[in-house]
Structures are given as structure tokens and as C-alpha cells.
Amino acid sequence: MSYLNLTLSLVFVLIPILLSKTLNLGLEKDTVIAVVRSTIQLLAVGFILHFVFNSKNYIYIILMIILMIVAATHNARKKGTSIQGITWKLVVTFIFIEILTQGILLGLQIVPPTAQYIIPISGMMIGNSMVLGILFLNRFTAELKNHQDQTELILSLGGTPKQAVHNQLVSAIKASTIPTIESQKTMGLVQLPGMMSGQIIAGADPVQAVQFQLLVLFLLLTTAVVTAILLGFLSYPTLFNERMQFLKERIQSE
Amino acid sequence: MEAAIRFEHVNYSINHLHILKNLSGIFPKGKITTLVGPSGAGKSTVFRLCNGLRSANTGKIFIHGKLITDYHPVDLRRNVGLALQSAPMIDGTVLENLQLPLQLQGKKLPESEAKHLLQLVGLDNSFLHHHANDLSGGQRQKVSIARTLVNRPKILLLDEITSALDRVSQQDIENLILRINEKFGTTILWITHNLQQALDVGDYTWVMMNGELVESGKTSLLESPTDDRVREFVKGDGTN
Known part of the structure; x- marks a missing residue:
């Protein structure tokens, strides 16, 4: 063009x-x-x-990925201010996602270890992880606010913090990952994914474009589920103190 | 008199609000102590401190002679059961609610035991498979008390459990608490706004106002209070 x-x-x-x-x-x-x-x-x-x-220098690839993680963290952290140390929890989540996905892709030689593949795929994974993180934090905070009595009930009966927020955690994980799973069910019928469309417009073989799109879709499934679970399990302990008391003021001050 | 719970110079504040002020006193072991006083006096906070849902800022609380902070929170909460005014239920049947305390320990409450608990609180066995959302206020309170009893607590904290109930249901629950106290020797602390109820069921009474323990002793103190503020409060029938 x-x-x-x-x-x-x-x-x-x-x-x-x-x-x-x-x-x-x-x-x-x-x-x-x-x-x-x-x-x-x-x-x-x-x-x-x-x-x-x-x-063709790996230092630049790493710098690009660091930049993506910093930008994604900056964007997502605003939604989780009630969770202590949310910045580092997000950074850990994004780094874990990056290492997991690239580790499998490069380790199994699914894609070649070049910037042309690593950077766009990293961008899609970190970006998706960021959106998932925002969705999860929104939902988890709302669930905690709406079910404070359940949380305190379970604690008062001798439950642990993990048991006290288990239902809220599961609801938030499900609610944030369902859109990714559902959207993939209609993929190709209702919409042609952006990356695939871009490749086709740029003159690539449609079958080849579909293959790469499928790869991205599978990666997005892992990213969605792992982001929500990891962020959830990193976040909930900060809502309790060492005496297993629910610090509901943190949620209310949100 | 042996104390089940002892408060020594306990202070509790939250968001710069001084809720309990230098609170000292005891709750006698094996007896029913009613806590009365106007709304906002800090009665519910006393319960949250006893159950370990909150910690005092300063001062000491002893449970059966042992400092509260020396208990593991889980052990403390199983020994000091708390039944809340709102009687929150988990989404499920009465049986699932009764099974919750043991489920939290990775154990299962046998259905026969659940039926026995229902009988104890005066509910028919047929309620076992009712959804908790379908229960009336009185039934919910009874299930909530039965659920608290699953852990066999040595101390039972009842936070205004009859305030939203009709007189018949209130009497049902009063009789139930007296039975539990008699049968298991459980120490019972009961917050109530109903002074007649305090007189009917209580052995001892704490009168709290504005975060302070104004008067305490045998429940008959409500009939002839020595403190002017308590006299005014009793004259207003506990509703001020």
C-alpha cells in the first residue's frame, strides 16, 4: 500500500x-x-x-518485550489498586505468560526463533493477557464486594482464606475466560480474525494464514486461563492478614 | 467465677473511629451472658474480636485462660462459634449448609447427624433438602445456629439472632439456646435489643454504651441499675 x-x-x-x-x-x-x-x-x-x-540482535527483541510488559502493566494496574503489590503481580503474570508461550513455541520448534515471529506473537499474548487481567480484576473485586458476608461466614466457621474466597475466585476466573473460549467457537463463521485477514490482504496463502491463526487461537486459550488463575492466586492472599482476617476495607476503599 | 472470656483494657479503632474504649470484663464459663446497649455501642465488635475476625489494637483477650493470639485462628473460630443476625447461607440446600463446617476440614457430616441437628433446633427432617433461599427468617436462624453447632464450639456467640423474628419464633430460639446451654454446658454470649429477653434467658449481662462497658453483673441488674445512663436506657426499653 x-x-x-x-x-x-x-x-x-x-x-x-x-x-x-x-x-x-x-x-x-x-x-x-x-x-x-x-x-x-x-x-x-x-x-x-x-x-x-x-x-538480528536478541537484545532488541528482549527490549521490545520489556516495553510491552511495562505498557501492559501500567494499563492493567489501575483496575487492581485494592490489591497490594498489584504492579509486581501483573509483571510476574506477563513474564510467566511470555516464558511459557515462547518456551513451548521455540522449544518445540513450532516457529523459528526470529524477531519476525517472537515479537508479534509476544505482543498478541501480552496484550491478551492484559485485557484478561483487567477483566479478571474487575470481576474479582466485584465478587468480593458482593459476597463479603459469605467470606466472613466461612472464616467464622474456621475456613482458611483460600476457602473463604474460593467461589468468588472461581466465578471471576470463569467470567474473564469465557469470552475468549466463546469467541473461538464462532471463529471463521462470524468473523475473520484480524491477523489472518491481514496476512491474506498482504498476499499470503489463505491456508498458511489459517494455520498461523489457529496457532494464535490455541495460544490465546492458554494465555487466558493461565493469566486469570495466576493473577487470582497471587492476588487473594493480600486481602487477608496473618491472623486470617479479611481486610474488607481494602475492597471498600476501591 | 471462672471466665470463659476475659477482656483486659481492650481498645479497637477502625478508620480513626474509636469503637471499643479500654474494655475490661469477663464472660463466665458455662453461663448465658446477654449484651445489651444502644446501636453502635460496640457489641458486635466484641463478638468479632472473640471469634478472631478482628484483632484488638491494644489490650488483651483471654479465651479459657489462654491469650487469644496464642490460638491458631482456625482453632479459635471452631471453638468460638459465631451466629450472625443476617444468618448468611451458602447457595445450596440446608444439608449443604450444615455440611459446610466439616467440609472446610475435608470431612463429611453424615446425613443422620444433620437430621439430629435439625431436630435439636426444632426443624423437621424434611427441611434437609430444601434450598436455603426458600427458608423463612426464623428457619434460617435455626439452620444458622445448627450449622455453628457442627463444630461443637465451647463458646457460642449469638448476634441479634431473633431481632427480625415474630414472638413465637423468638421463644422457640430462646428455648433452644437454653437447651444447648443445659445439654452441652456451652458458654453463650447473646446480643439482644430485647431487655425482657435478656432477663428471661441471661444469667449475666453486659450493658455497653459508646464503646464502654457501663455495667455488668447478674442480669437482675437491669431491674435496678446503678448507673444513670443504664437507668435511662432501661426506661426506654432498650430501644434508644
Whole structure:
């Protein structure tokens, strides 16, 4: 695609701006900011990736992954302020996801160990893990707030903190992972995944594109379930003190 | 008089709110002690401290002569059972609720034992497979008490368990508590807003106001209080 064609595609930005102005929706400013930001960010990433791919140096790959983890943590931590040390719990989760997925992919030689594969797959996994983390933290906090009496009931009967939040933890894990599992059931029928569409548009063989898309879908399943479980089991102990008392003030102050 | 629970200069604050102020006193072993006083006096907080759901900021609490912090929280809570006013139920049948305390220990309560507990609290066996959500307020309270008894606690804390019930259900539960106290020698602490109930069931009474223990002793103190504030409170029939 040439820069002229890309410029012409700005007509798709003008349509929502004109509609917003006509109907007084007030979306013009946010639309312009979104377009400017995404253009700058993506072009910057494009140039950086170009440089990293050509340099063939693993240091740059690692730096890119660290940058992704920092950005994902910064974004997700706002949803878990009631959980002590949430920043490090998120960092541990993202690093674990990265090592697990890349370890299997590279260890089993499913993909070659080059920046061209490692960086985009890492981006998809960490990004997905971030969204899952936000969904999980939202749901887990809400479950704890709504079932405080159940938590205290189980503690008062001599249950452990893990037993006291078990149901809330399971509900939050299920609720945050179900969208990933459900969306995969209709994959290819309702929507063509973005990565696959991109590859096809770029001229790749559709069967080859499907193979890579399937690989990503399988990886997303692991990422979703592992993120929610890991974050859950890292988070719940901080809601109790050493006398096994539920620190509900932390949830209420959210 | 042997103390089941002893408070020594206990203070408890939360969010800069001083809830218990230098509280000292005892709950006699094997007796029924009622806690009365206006709302916000700190009565429920006393229970949460005894059951270990909260810890005092300063001061000492002894359970059967042993410092509360020397108990493992799980052992403490199994020995000092707490029945709450709201009688929270887990989502499931009456049987599943009765099985909960042992399930938490990886054990299973036999159905025959569950039936025996239901009989003890005056509920028919047919309730065993009813969903907990279908129970009336009185039935829930009875199941809640039966569930607390599964751990065979030496001390039973009852937090306003009859306040939302009609007179007949109240009397049912009063008789039940008297039976439990008599049959098992369980020490019972009972928060109530009903002074007549305190007089009917209590051996001893604590009158609490504004986080302080204003008067304590034999329940008959409610008939002739020495403290002016308690006299005013009793005159208002415990409702102020």
C-alpha cells in the first residue's frame, strides 16, 4: 500500500467526524486524538520493528518485550489498586505468560526463533493477557464486594482464606475466560480474525494464514486461563492478614 | 467465677473511629451472658474480636485462660462459634449448609447427624433438602445456629439472632439456646435489643454504651441499675 492510498483512507475518519458534528455527538475531539495517536504509535512501531528485524540482535527483541510488559502493566494496574503489590503481580503474570508461550513455541520448534515471529506473537499474548487481567480484576473485586458476608461466614466457621474466597475466585476466573473460549467457537463463521485477514490482504496463502491463526487461537486459550488463575492466586492472599482476617476495607476503599 | 472470656483494657479503632474504649470484663464459663446497649455501642465488635475476625489494637483477650493470639485462628473460630443476625447461607440446600463446617476440614457430616441437628433446633427432617433461599427468617436462624453447632464450639456467640423474628419464633430460639446451654454446658454470649429477653434467658449481662462497658453483673441488674445512663436506657426499653 502506498502512502497516497493510506492518505485516501482518511476518508473513513472524516465520516464519523462529520456524523458526530451533524448530530452533536461530541466525538470529534476524541476521534481526532485517537487517529493521531494510533498513527504516530503504529508508524513508530513499524520503523522500530523494521530496525529490530534487520539488526538480528536478541537484545532488541528482549527490549521490545520489556516495553510491552511495562505498557501492559501500567494499563492493567489501575483496575487492581485494592490489591497490594498489584504492579509486581501483573509483571510476574506477563513474564510467566511470555516464558511459557515462547518456551513451548521455540522449544518445540513450532516457529523459528526470529524477531519476525517472537515479537508479534509476544505482543498478541501480552496484550491478551492484559485485557484478561483487567477483566479478571474487575470481576474479582466485584465478587468480593458482593459476597463479603459469605467470606466472613466461612472464616467464622474456621475456613482458611483460600476457602473463604474460593467461589468468588472461581466465578471471576470463569467470567474473564469465557469470552475468549466463546469467541473461538464462532471463529471463521462470524468473523475473520484480524491477523489472518491481514496476512491474506498482504498476499499470503489463505491456508498458511489459517494455520498461523489457529496457532494464535490455541495460544490465546492458554494465555487466558493461565493469566486469570495466576493473577487470582497471587492476588487473594493480600486481602487477608496473618491472623486470617479479611481486610474488607481494602475492597471498600476501591 | 471462672471466665470463659476475659477482656483486659481492650481498645479497637477502625478508620480513626474509636469503637471499643479500654474494655475490661469477663464472660463466665458455662453461663448465658446477654449484651445489651444502644446501636453502635460496640457489641458486635466484641463478638468479632472473640471469634478472631478482628484483632484488638491494644489490650488483651483471654479465651479459657489462654491469650487469644496464642490460638491458631482456625482453632479459635471452631471453638468460638459465631451466629450472625443476617444468618448468611451458602447457595445450596440446608444439608449443604450444615455440611459446610466439616467440609472446610475435608470431612463429611453424615446425613443422620444433620437430621439430629435439625431436630435439636426444632426443624423437621424434611427441611434437609430444601434450598436455603426458600427458608423463612426464623428457619434460617435455626439452620444458622445448627450449622455453628457442627463444630461443637465451647463458646457460642449469638448476634441479634431473633431481632427480625415474630414472638413465637423468638421463644422457640430462646428455648433452644437454653437447651444447648443445659445439654452441652456451652458458654453463650447473646446480643439482644430485647431487655425482657435478656432477663428471661441471661444469667449475666453486659450493658455497653459508646464503646464502654457501663455495667455488668447478674442480669437482675437491669431491674435496678446503678448507673444513670443504664437507668435511662432501661426506661426506654432498650430501644434508644
